[in-house]
Amino acid sequence: MSRVFVTGIGIISPLGDTLSLNHTALKKGICGISTLQLINSNFAGKLPVGEIKTETQTFKEKLKITETGYTRNSLLALHAFIDAINDSKLSNEDITAYNTALIGANSVGGMCLTDELYKDANSKSQGSEYLSSYDGGSVTLAIQERYGMRGIINTINTACSSSANSIMYGARLIQNGLATRAIVGGSDSLAKYTINGFNSLYILSDEICRPFDSERKGLNLAEGAAFLVLESEEIVGNKKVYAELTGYCNANDAFHPSSISENADGPFLAMQGALRKANLQPNQIDFINTHGTATENNDEAESKAMLRLFEKVPPFASTKSNIGHTLGAAGAIEAVYSILNLTEQEIYKSLNYKNPIQTTGLVPVTAYTKMTINHVLSNSFGFGGNCSSLIFSKA
Amino acid sequence: MFYIHQTVCVSAQKTNGLIDLDDIQPIKDNKLQAIEPNYDAIPPAMYRRMGRAVRLASGAALPLLNTLTFNGIVIGTANGGLEDCIKFLNQIVDYNEGKLTPTNFVQSTTNAIASQLAFFSSNKGYNNTHVHRGLAFENAALDVAMMLNEFPDNSYLLGGVDEISAYQYNIESLAGSYKKESISSAEDLYNSKTTGSIPGDGCTMFAVNKQKTGATAKLKAIGTIHTDKVEEVTQYLTNFINKNLGESSLSLFLSGENGDSRHLPYYSACQNIVPNIAVERFKHLCGEYATASAFALWLACHKIQHNNLKNVLIYNNFRGKQHSFMLVENA
Amino acid sequence: METATLKQQLKEQIIQFLNLTTFKPEDIKDDQPLFGEGLGLDSIDSLELIALLDRNYGIKINDPKEGRKILVDVNTMVAYIQQHRTK
Numbered sequence: 119m120s121r122v123f124v125t126g127i128g129i130i131s132p133l134g135d136t137l138s139l140n141h142t143a144l145k146k147g148i149c150g151i152s153t154l155q156l157i158n159s160n161f162a163g164k165l166p167v168g169e170i171k172t173e174t175q176t177f178k179e180k181l182k183i184t185e186t187g188y189t190r191n192s193l194l195a196l197h198a199f200i201d202a203i204n205d206s207k208l209s210n211e212d213i214t215a216y217n218t219a220l221i222g223a224n225s226v227g228g229m230c231l232t233d234e235l236y237k238d239a240n241s242k243s244q245g246s247e248y249l250s251s252y253d254g255g256s257v258t259l260a261i262q263e264r265y266g267m268r269g270i271i272n273t274i275n276t277a278c279s280s281s282a283n284s285i286m287y288g289a290r291l292i293q294n295g296l297a298t299r300a301i302v303g304g305s306d307s308l309a310k311y312t313i314n315g316f317n318s319l320y321i322l323s324d325e326i327c328r329p330f331d332s333e334r335k336g337l338n339l340a341e342g343a344a345f346l347v348l349e350s351e352e353i354v355g356n357k358k359v360y361a362e363l364t365g366y367c368n369a370n371d372a373f374h375p376s377s378i379s380e381n382a383d384g385p386f387l388a389m390q391g392a393l394r395k396a397n398l399q400p401n402q403i404d405f406i407n408t409h410g411t412a413t414e415n416n417d418e419a420e421s422k423a424m425l426r427l428f429e430k431v432p433p434f435a436s437t438k439s440n441i442g443h444t445l446g447a448a449g450a451i452e453a454v455y456s457i458l459n460l461t462e463q464e465i466y467k468s469l470n471y472k473n474p475i476q477t478t479g480l481v482p483v484t485a486y487t488k489m490t491i492n493h494v495l496s497n498s499f500g501f502g503g504n505c506s507s508l509i510f511s512k513a
Numbered sequence: 514m515f516y517i518h519q520t521v522c523v524s525a526q527k528t529n530g531l532i533d534l535d536d537i538q539p540i541k542d543n544k545l546q547a548i549e550p551n552y553d554a555i556p557p558a559m560y561r562r563m564g565r566a567v568r569l570a571s572g573a574a575l576p577l578l579n580t581l582t583f584n585g586i587v588i589g590t591a592n593g594g595l596e597d598c599i600k601f602l603n604q605i606v607d608y609n610e611g612k613l614t615p616t617n618f619v620q621s622t623t624n625a626i627a628s629q630l631a632f633f634s635s636n637k638g639y640n641n642t643h644v645h646r647g648l649a650f651e652n653a654a655l656d657v658a659m660m661l662n663e664f665p666d667n668s669y670l671l672g673g674v675d676e677i678s679a680y681q682y683n684i685e686s687l688a689g690s691y692k693k694e695s696i697s698s699a700e701d702l703y704n705s706k707t708t709g710s711i712p713g714d715g716c717t718m719f720a721v722n723k724q725k726t727g728a729t730a731k732l733k734a735i736g737t738i739h740t741d742k743v744e745e746v747t748q749y750l751t752n753f754i755n756k757n758l759g760e761s762s763l764s765l766f767l768s769g770e771n772g773d774s775r776h777l778p779y780y781s782a783c784q785n786i787v788p789n790i791a792v793e794r795f796k797h798l799c800g801e802y803a804t805a806s807a808f809a810l811w812l813a814c815h816k817i818q819h820n821n822l823k824n825v826l827i828y829n830n831f832r833g834k835q836h837s838f839m840l841v842e843n844a
Numbered sequence: 845m846e847t848a849t850l851k852q853q854l855k856e857q858i859i860q861f862l863n864l865t866t867f868k869p870e871d872i873k874d875d876q877p878l879f880g881e882g883l884g885l886d887s888i889d890s891l892e893l894i895a896l897l898d899r900n901y902g903i904k905i906n907d908p909k910e911g912r913k914i915l916v917d918v919n920t921m922v923a924y925i926q927q928h929r930t931k
Contacts, residue, residue, distance in 0.1 A: 159610060160609065160610040229602070232606075235602060236606050239599045239683055240680070240683065241687075249684055252684065253592055253644065254623065255591060255644055255647075256646070268740070270655070270737060271648070272643060273644050273646075274643060275593075275642055276624045276627075276641060277624050283641060287641075287656065290659050291659070293663075311601070314610055314618075315601065315618035317610075317613070318612070318615040319619075368639050369637055369638065369639070370636060370637050370638065372631045372634075372635050373632070374632075375625065383637055384637065501619065501625075501628075502622060502627070502628025502629075503631060503632070503640070
């Protein structure tokens with residue numbers, strides 16, 4: 119099976135709309151979480167979220183959108199997609215080739231347009247311009263149509279692990295000979311829908327989130343997008359290569375719709391399977407980018423899974439403390455952060471941590487550190503028990 | 514690619530339990546809603562929370578999950594539990610973002626279907642949900658084909674499911690997806706010169722692996738293309754046939770024609786690529802929905818087995834933009 | 845409202861909120877535990893019941909852990925409603 123390399127990166131997050139802005143902010147330990155402003159909601163002015171403070175209309179103008187039906191989710195995805203293809207120096211011919219795949223992922227689709235969807239679904243309108251923009255597929259289809267892409271096009275939704283699975287699917291298309299290049303990633307925008315959904319489950323924190331802290335109070339929702347250009351070793355040539363995707367695994371916890379089991383079987387199996395795929399021993403993992411949402415359930419379960427798998431748990435951190443939880447985009451955004459760990463040979467501190475969780479005693483990285491890093495494991499776990507882990511290695 | 518063993522098809526027709534495709538079930542109120550399967554095997558504590566899509570999928574999958582062992586579950590669904598989604602949305606508006614009940618929210622995530630099936634069977638293996646609208650099922654099938662290439666001894670549960678709810682109907686009606694005139698028969702549907710089709714829903718589950726012994730049929734190849742240009746679709750089909758069929762002949766062309774005048778040119782042009790081949794249509798049986806191709810794959814398997822056909826080529830397109838070809842062969 | 849009437853009404857509301865379609869109010873005993881071995885409800889149901897208390901009785905519970913102390917059985921729920929209802 120062919121080796122799979124990352125040759126392009128595009129990212130937009132609460133830390134900035136370029137890779138370099140994200141890098142600088144991580145290095146400085148900046149937190150991009152702030153009070154909700156841009157959504158017309160009772161939570162505005164109160165709830166801490168990872169919000170990109172750019173109005174949707176401004177994105178439309180910047181990206182010169184003339185098509186109708188573009189949602190904020192599609193705009194974030196398109197922004198990251200454009201940066202990724204430019205970074206990988208792909209020509210129009212490369213992008214429209216039959217062996218170039220596009221695999222997107224998101225969990226809210228166009229449901230960020232709560233008011234429009236409410237009217238359209240309840241027949242209280244003559245039909246908005248977004249009738250074909252509510253499903254998850256619409257986000258990927260917007261990019262496909264804009265570029266006239268002809269290869270395998272797909273959209274995955276496994277909740278909070280969606281874009282870890284789109285990265286995995288793209289890599290497998292390459293390794294199964296169904297594509298030589300796959301542009302993979304995910305996006306999600308903040309939505310009244312998800313804010314109220316997570317609120318109804320009592321897992322939103324009213325303070326800035328504190329991953330792996332004993333006093334953590336829940337997660338902060340966020341928005342963003344990231345895309346990676348994956349290329350097979352056969353076509354990569356002399357191109358700049360950020361990292362190699364060496365391991366991946368998807369497993370299900372098969373326990374509960376919205377929480378992880380006591381033994382954390384799903385997270386354990388995902389991490390173990392990724393190591394097996396990469397042909398690595400646990401002690402070869404230099405750093406773990408955890409899922410680390412800061413919910414009571416996730417952080418304890420993830421810690422237990424790490425303790426089960428690793429004799430000595432490697433340094434780990436949660437970038438959710440910098441940006442919050444971007445749901446369907448999290449797997450891809452954190453893949454980018456994991457790749458930065460490799461290219462820069464450094465790890466970034468987990469913010470807002472004070473005391474360890476009593477039952478596990480694990481302490482995340484609390485200071486920016488330069489160190490040798492060959493392999494980074496990145497975790498993404500979602501509702502419905504959908505757990506996925508990726509391993510990126512130094513190219 | 515892989516062999517198809519047991520299947521369960523929940524549709525508007527008598528495709529589940531005692532199969533009788535000669536007794537065609539009528540189109541009611543311009544819709545073809547699936548006949549709900551027996552739900553006795555679903556624990557009441559779980560059943561009470563299920564929306565239509567999860568219910569249909571559970572009813573279809575449980576007979577397979579209870580008798581076979583799978584290494585993973587892969588589902589294609591464009592919308593999952595959209596009804597729950599709008600119910601939750603309505604709560605947000607009606608209760609002004611106050612205290613809302615979480616069940617609709619939890620059930621509305623599209624992966625609730627594949628994960629519910631994993632809970633039923635304590636299946637901790639590969640679990641994925643493809644939501645790419647009209648190609649959600651094809652991408653799920655391709656996923657399984659890759660899994661079986663990577664793990665040839667494994668078996669997977671592959672499914673396609675979508676529900677039609679009042680909300681979905683409202684949105685799609687506004688978008689002009691459905692016919693306004695009354696349609697009550699296949700003739701009405703296919704002779705219609707207007708735009709739009711008739712909505713349907715359903716769920717089809719396939720137990721698949723690499724073992725030829727005992728198989729019903731073989732899915733030989735899948736091809737997908739996104740375009741609105743007829744010539745690009747026919748060019749793709751020509752290449753698909755050259756690559757996967759070679760010199761052998763086709764027994765049947767199963768066409769996804771749906772009575773929508775906007776989509777007819779694609780079906781006619783593809784039919785012309787394979788002239789003098791028997792053509793059958795299936796949307797008068799299952800209606801139009803994003804994962805109707807899963808129904809078509811079931812029908813192809815059924816026809817191969819019962820009419821002793823050598824092979825079937827399925828062509829389907831969704832909204833004239835997402836096109837798929839599946840070549841199914843006698844095992 | 846008399847306690848017996850309130851109990852009956854609450855049972856009907858529980859059945860409706862949790863979609864316990866196979867249950868009738870008389871199937872739920874006043875002292876039958878709602879969670880675990882009793883009615884077999886789970887953590888998501890407890891959040892549903894908190895929403896029930898809010899919508900039907902104007903009772904605000906902000907910490908689900910606090911909620912579980914009230915949501916023991918119909919008796920404990922009724923006692924709490926009688927003391928704290930605002931509508």
